[in-house]
Amino acid sequence: MSYAREMLDASPSPVTVDKSVLATVIDALSDCAQACVADIDDDLGEHNVTEMITCIRLCLNCADVCTAAAAVISRPAGYDASVTKPLLEACVAICKTCGDECERHAEMHAHCRVCGEACRRCEQACRELLRAL
Amino acid sequence: MSYAREMLDASPSPVTVDKSVLATVIDALSDCAQACVADIDDDLGEHNVTEMITCIRLCLNCADVCTAAAAVISRPAGYDASVTKPLLEACVAICKTCGDECERHAEMHAHCRVCGEACRRCEQACRELLRAL
Amino acid sequence: MSYAREMLDASPSPVTVDKSVLATVIDALSDCAQACVADIDDDLGEHNVTEMITCIRLCLNCADVCTAAAAVISRPAGYDASVTKPLLEACVAICKTCGDECERHAEMHAHCRVCGEACRRCEQACRELLRAL
Amino acid sequence: MSYAREMLDASPSPVTVDKSVLATVIDALSDCAQACVADIDDDLGEHNVTEMITCIRLCLNCADVCTAAAAVISRPAGYDASVTKPLLEACVAICKTCGDECERHAEMHAHCRVCGEACRRCEQACRELLRAL
Numbered sequence: 001m002s003y004a005r006e007m008l009d010a011s012p013s014p015v016t017v018d019k020s021v022l023a024t025v026i027d028a029l030s031d032c033a034q035a036c037v038a039d040i041d042d043d044l045g046e047h048n049v050t051e052m053i054t055c056i057r058l059c060l061n062c063a064d065v066c067t068a069a070a071a072v073i074s075r076p077a078g079y080d081a082s083v084t085k086p087l088l089e090a091c092v093a094i095c096k097t098c099g100d101e102c103e104r105h106a107e108m109h110a111h112c113r114v115c116g117e118a119c120r121r122c123e124q125a126c127r128e129l130l131r132a133l
Numbered sequence: 134m135s136y137a138r139e140m141l142d143a144s145p146s147p148v149t150v151d152k153s154v155l156a157t158v159i160d161a162l163s164d165c166a167q168a169c170v171a172d173i174d175d176d177l178g179e180h181n182v183t184e185m186i187t188c189i190r191l192c193l194n195c196a197d198v199c200t201a202a203a204a205v206i207s208r209p210a211g212y213d214a215s216v217t218k219p220l221l222e223a224c225v226a227i228c229k230t231c232g233d234e235c236e237r238h239a240e241m242h243a244h245c246r247v248c249g250e251a252c253r254r255c256e257q258a259c260r261e262l263l264r265a266l
Numbered sequence: 267m268s269y270a271r272e273m274l275d276a277s278p279s280p281v282t283v284d285k286s287v288l289a290t291v292i293d294a295l296s297d298c299a300q301a302c303v304a305d306i307d308d309d310l311g312e313h314n315v316t317e318m319i320t321c322i323r324l325c326l327n328c329a330d331v332c333t334a335a336a337a338v339i340s341r342p343a344g345y346d347a348s349v350t351k352p353l354l355e356a357c358v359a360i361c362k363t364c365g366d367e368c369e370r371h372a373e374m375h376a377h378c379r380v381c382g383e384a385c386r387r388c389e390q391a392c393r394e395l396l397r398a399l
Numbered sequence: 400m401s402y403a404r405e406m407l408d409a410s411p412s413p414v415t416v417d418k419s420v421l422a423t424v425i426d427a428l429s430d431c432a433q434a435c436v437a438d439i440d441d442d443l444g445e446h447n448v449t450e451m452i453t454c455i456r457l458c459l460n461c462a463d464v465c466t467a468a469a470a471v472i473s474r475p476a477g478y479d480a481s482v483t484k485p486l487l488e489a490c491v492a493i494c495k496t497c498g499d500e501c502e503r504h505a506e507m508h509a510h511c512r513v514c515g516e517a518c519r520r521c522e523q524a525c526r527e528l529l530r531a532l
Contacts, residue, residue, distance in 0.1 A: 003297040003384050007304035010376035012311050030296050031269040034340055038273035040459070041341040044452050045278050053443050057211040060204075060439070065220065067333070068201035071193075074300055075307040078190040082226040086219035087198065093215040110276035118269050136430040136517050140437035143509035145444050163429050164402040167473055171406035173326070174474040177319050178411050186310050193306070200466070207433055208440040243409035251402050323477040326470075331486065334467035337459075344456035348492040352485035353464065359481040 002027050004074070013077040017132050022073065025125040029070035032095060032122035036063040039102065039115035046109065055105060055112065058098040065094050066122060073129070081133055088126045088133075095123035135160050137207070146210040150265050155206065158258040162203035165228060165255035169196040172235065172248035179242065188238060188245065191231040198227050199255060206262070214266055221259045221266075228256035268293050270340070279343040283398050288339065291391040295336035298361060298388035302329040305368065305381035312375065321371060321378065324364040331360050332388060339395070347399055354392045354399075361389035401426050403473070412476040416531050421472065424524040428469035431494060431521035435462040438501065438514035445508065454504060454511065457497040464493050465521060472528070480532055487525045487532075494522035 005023035008015065015022065036059035043052040043059070069091050072084060102116030138156035141148065148155065169192035176185040176192070202224050205217060232252030239246035271289035274281065281288065302325035309318040309325070335357050338350060368382030404422035407414065414421065435458035442451040442458070468490050471483060498518030505512035 003301045003380065004304070006380045007301055007308075007377060010380050011304065011308050012375075012377070013308065026300065030300060034292065034296060034336065035269045035273055037337050037340045038270070038277070041343050041456070042273075042277050042279065044455060045343050049452065050448060053448065054211075056443060057208065057440070060208060061211065061213075061216060063337075064201045064204045065216065068197045070300065071197045071303050071329075074303045075190065075193060077307050077311050078187070078194065080194075080226070080230065083194060083198065083223050083230075086222040086226065089219040090216050090223065093213070093219065097213065097216075109278075111273055111278070114269065114272045114276050136434045136513065137437070139513045140434055140441075140510060143513050144437070144441050145508075145510070146441065159433065163433060167425065167429060167469065168402045168406055170470050170473045171403070171410065174323070174476050175406075175410050175412065177322060178476050182319065183315060186315065189310060190307070196470075203433065204436050204462075207436045210440050210444050242411075244406060244411070247402065247405045247409050320477075323474065326474060327477065327479075327482060330467045330470045331482065334463045337463045341456065341459060344453075344460065346460075346492070346496065349460060349464065349489050349496075352488040352492065355485040356482050356489065359479070359485065363479065363482075 008076070011076065015076045017129070021129055021132050022076065025129045026070055026073050028122040028125035029066045029073065029091065032118045033063045033066040033070065035115040035118035036060075036066070036098065039111050042109070042111040052105065055101045058094065058101050059115065062094045062098040062119065065090050085130065085133060088130050091126045092123055092130070095119045095126065099123060141209070144209065148209045150209075150262070154262055154265050155209065158262045159203055159206050161255040161258035162199045162206065162224065165251045166196045166199040166203065168248040168251035169193075169199070169231065172244050175242070175244040185238065188234045191227065191234050192248065195227045195231040195252065198223050218263065218266060221263050224259045225256055225263070228252045228259065232256060274342070277342065281342045283342075283395070287395055287398050288342065291395045292336055292339050294388040294391035295332045295339065295357065298384045299329045299332040299336065301381040301384035302332070302364065305377050308375070308377040318371065321367045324360065324367050325381065328360045328364040328385065331356050351396065351399060354396050357392045358389055358396070361385045361392065365389060406473075407475070410475065414475045416475070416528070420528055420531050421475065424528045425469055425472050427521040427524035428465045428472065428490065431517045432462045432465040432469065434514040434517035435465070435497065438510050441508070441510040451504065454500045457493065457500050458514065461493045461497040461518065464489050484529065484532060487529050490525045491522055491529070494518045494525065498522060
C-alpha cells in the first residue's frame with residue numbers, strides 16, 4: 001500500500017471521492033513527475049539529442065503541472081472544483097501530449113518507453129478523478 | 134526591469150504574445166507564490182490561528198498552482214493552449230478565492246493585506262494573459 | 267518495481283552509485299514529501315490544531331526540501347557532490363526533526379504516525395546515499 | 400519594494416536576521432530560479448544545443464534548489480540552522496557552477512548572460528545570509 005493511500009486512510013477529513021481513486025491519482029501524478037524529470041536527464045545524454053528537444057520541453061511542463069496537482073490533490077479537506085478541475089484538465093492535456101511524444105521514441109529509448117507509460121497511467125487516473133468529482 | 138522581462142527580451146523564441154504581458158504574469162505568479170508561502174508562516178504564528186485555517190489552506194494551493202504556472206509560462210517556446218489555458222484558469226480561481234479570504238483578515242493582519250494584494254494582482258495578470266492567448 | 271527504479275534501469279547514464287540505493291532514496295523522498303503535504307492538511311483539521319503548529323511548520327519545510335532533492339537525485343548524469351551532499355544533509359536534518367515531532371503526535375493522530383514513518387525511512391535512505399557517495 | 404520585503408515588514412515573527420538581507424535572498428532565489436527555467440527553454444532552441452547540455456543540466460538543478468530555498472527562507476518563524484545552512488550551501492554551490500557555465504556562453508547567448516547574472520547575485524546573497532546566520 002502506498003503512503004498516499006495510508007495517509008488517506010489515516011485522514012480525519014470527510015473525503016467524498018473514493019479513496020482508492022484519489023490514492024491512484026496521487027501516486028500516478030508523483031510517478032509521472034519523477035519519470036519526466038528522469039527522462040529529461042536521459043534525453044540530454046542521447047546522441048540524437050536534437051531530435052529529443054520536443055520530448056524534453058513536454059517533460060518539463062509535465063513534471064511541473066503534475067507536481068502541483070499531486071500536492072493539491074493530497075489536500076482533500078479543502079477541495080474546490082473550480083481549481084481542481086482545470087488543474088486536472090491541464091494534467092490530462094500535458095500527459096496526453098507528453099505520452100504521445102515519449103511513445104514516438106519508445107523503440108529507440110527504453111527510458112522514453114517507461115516515461116510514456118507513466119504519462120499514460122497518469123492521464124487515465126486524472127480522467128477517472130475528473131469523472132468522479 | 135525584472136529578470137523575467139530581461140530573459141524574455143534576450144530570448145530567441147518567436148513569442149507571439151506581448152512580452153510585457155508575459156513578464157507581468159510571470160512576476161505576478163512568482164510574487165503571489167512567495168507571498169502565500171510567507172502568509173502561511175505568519176498565519177501559523179497568530180493568536181487566532183483557528184480562524185486562519187481556511188486562509189492557510191487556500192494559500193497552500195495558491196502557492197503550488199502559481200509556482201507551476203510561473204514555470205510553464207516561463208517557457209514560451211513550447212506554448213500549448215490546451216495546457217496553458219486550464220492552468221491559468223486554475224490560477225485565476227485560486228487567486229480569486231485566496232485573495233477574498235486574505236482580504237477578510239486584512240484589517241487585523243497586515244501580512245494578509247499584502248498577500249491579498251499579491252493574489253489580486255496575479256488574478257488580474259492571469260486574466261489578461263488568458264484574453265491575449 | 268517503482269518507476270524510479272525502472273527509469274534508472276532504462277537510463278543510458280553511467281551511474282556510479284548502486285541503482286537500488288538511488289531508487290530507494292528517490293522513492294523515499296517522493297513519499298516523504300507527499301506524506302508531509304497530506305499531514306499538514308490533516309493537522310489543520312484537528313481540534314488541537316494549536317498544538318500542531320510546530321508539526322505543520324516542519325512538514326512544510328520537509329516537503330519542499332525533499333521535493334527538490336527528489337528531482338536533483340533523479341538526474342544522475344550530472345551528479346555534483348558539492349550540491350548533492352549539502353542537499354542530502356538538509357534532508358537528513360529536516361526529516362529527523364520532522365519525524366521526531368510527528369512521532370510525538372503518533373498515538374493521538376494516525377496521520378502523524380504514518381508521516382513520521384515516511385520521514386524516518388527518508389532520513390535513513392538519505393544517510394545511506396550520503397555514505398555511498 | 401518587493402513583496403518579499405513587504406511580507407517581512409508585515410510579519411509578526413521575531414526575525415533575528417536583518418530583514419533587508421532576508422528579502423534580498425528571497426528575491427535573488429526566486430529570480431535565479433525563474434531565470435534558470437527560462438534559460439533552459441532558450442538553450443533548447445539554440446542551433447548549438449549540443450554545446451548547451453551542461454548549461455541545461457546545471458540550470459535544472461539550480462532552479463529546483465533555489466525554489467526550495469526560497470520557500471524555506473520565506474518561513475522565518477521556524478528557522479533551523481541545521482536545515483537552512485546546508486540548503487544555502489547547496490544553493491551557493493549550484494549557483495557558482497551554473498553561473499560559471501552561463502558566463503561561458505554569455506557572449507554568444509544574451510539569455511545566458513542574464514541568467515549568469517541572476518546566478519551570481521543569488522550566490523552572493525546566499526553567502527551573505529550564511530554569514531549573518
